[in-house]
Amino acid sequence: MSGVKKIEHAVLEVTDLDEAVEFYTDVVGLVELERADDVVYLGCGLDENYDLGLVEGQTGVEHFALRVTAEEIEEYESRLDDAGVETERVSDEPGQTDGLRFSLPSDVEMELVTVADSSYHHPVKPEGDRNAVTPRDLDHINLMTHDADADLEFLEEHLDFAVSDKIVGESGFTIQAWLRHGRFHHDVGLSNGNDVVRTLHHLAFQMDSFDHMKKFCDRLASKGHRLELGPSRHNAGGNLFAYFWAPGGNRIELTAEMATVDPDAETGIREIDRETNTVSTWGGVVPTKEFLEEGS
Numbered sequence: 217m218s219g220v221k222k223i224e225h226a227v228l229e230v231t232d233l234d235e236a237v238e239f240y241t242d243v244v245g246l247v248e249l250e251r252a253d254d255v256v257y258l259g260c261g262l263d264e265n266y267d268l269g270l271v272e273g274q275t276g277v278e279h280f281a282l283r284v285t286a287e288e289i290e291e292y293e294s295r296l297d298d299a300g301v302e303t304e305r306v307s308d309e310p311g312q313t314d315g316l317r318f319s320l321p322s323d324v325e326m327e328l329v330t331v332a333d334s335s336y337h338h339p340v341k342p343e344g345d346r347n348a349v350t351p352r353d354l355d356h357i358n359l360m361t362h363d364a365d366a367d368l369e370f371l372e373e374h375l376d377f378a379v380s381d382k383i384v385g386e387s388g389f390t391i392q393a394w395l396r397h398g399r400f401h402h403d404v405g406l407s408n409g410n411d412v413v414r415t416l417h418h419l420a421f422q423m424d425s426f427d428h429m430k431k432f433c434d435r436l437a438s439k440g441h442r443l444e445l446g447p448s449r450h451n452a453g454g455n456l457f458a459y460f461w462a463p464g465g466n467r468i469e470l471t472a473e474m475a476t477v478d479p480d481a482e483t484g485i486r487e488i489d490r491e492t493n494t495v496s497t498w499g500g501v502v503p504t505k506e507f508l509e510e511g512s
C-alpha cells in the first residue's frame with residue numbers, strides 16, 4: 217500500500233522573505249523550525265516535519281514533495297531511470313531522511329521523500345507555538361503548467377497517479393486536472409497556463425472544518441488581508457475552499473472535507489463551459505479572469 221500522505225512539503229519562492237515569514241508565522245500561525253541555505257522552514261506544528269519552505273527570489277514553486285515509503289523510492293528511481301528521466305538523491309532538508317528529485321515535463325522540480333517523524337497528528341502534542349487558526353497540515357498543490365497533458369501523462373505513467381477529474385478543451389486537451397496518489401481526490405492539481413514562468417496556481421492547507429476556516433478568515437481580515445475567492449465548495453473533490461494571495465506573491469487555499477475516492481474510480485471528464493461557473497457548486501461565488509488564468 218502506498219505510504220503517501222498527500223503533499224509532504226513545498227518550497228516556494230517569495231519576493232520578500234522577511235515579509236513572507238512574518239505573515240506565515242504571525243497570521244497563519246506556522247512554526248519556524250529551521251533556517252538553512254537561505255531557506256526558512258515552517259511547519260503546521262502537529263509533527264516535527266516542515267510543510268512550507270520559503271526562499272527569496274521570484275514567486276512560484278522551487279520544489280514540492282510527496283511522502284512515500286523507502287521501498288517506493290527504490291521502485292520509482294529504477295522506473296524513472298529506465299524511462300531515461302534524470303534523478304538525484306537528496307536528503308539535506310530538515311527532517312527529510314531520503315529523497316528522489318527529478319523534473320516534471322513542465323520543469324517543476326518534484327521529490328518523493330521519506331521523513332524522520334512519521335507520527336500521527338495529535339492536537340494536544342504540538343510542536344512550537346501554534347495559534348487557534350493554524351492549519352492542520354499541507355493538503356495539496358495546484359501547479360500552473362504550460363503543458364498540463366505532458367505533466368499528467370508523466371504523473372500517471374511513471375509515478376502511478378490516477379486522474380480523479382479533468383476539464384478538457386474543445387479539441388480534447390487538458391485545461392485542468394486533479395490527480396491522486398493515495399485515497400484523497402487530489403494531491404496534485406494541474407492548471408494549464410500559457411506562461412512558462414508561472415509554476416503555481418495555489419498551495420492548499422488543510423483545515424479542520426468550515427468553522428476553522430471562518431476563524432482563519434476573521435484573523436486574515438483583522439490583519440488587513442482579503443480573500444480572493446470563496447468561501448464555497450468546489451465541484452472537483454467536493455472540498456470547501458477559500459483563496460487569498462499571501463505576502464511574497466503566491467496564492468494560498470484553505471480547504472477542508474476533501475473527498476476520498478475508490479482506487480478503481482474512473483476519471484470524471486467535463487468539457488469546458490465558460491458560461492457556467494464550474495468552480496463553486498453553491499453558486500454566488502464567481503471566479504475572476506485573474507483567478508482562472510493567473511498564477512505565480
Ligand SMILES: [Fe+2]
Pocket residue numbers: 225279280281309312315327329
Ligand atoms: Fe524537499
Ligand SMILES: [Fe+2]
Pocket residue numbers: 356358405418420469
Ligand atoms: Fe485546491
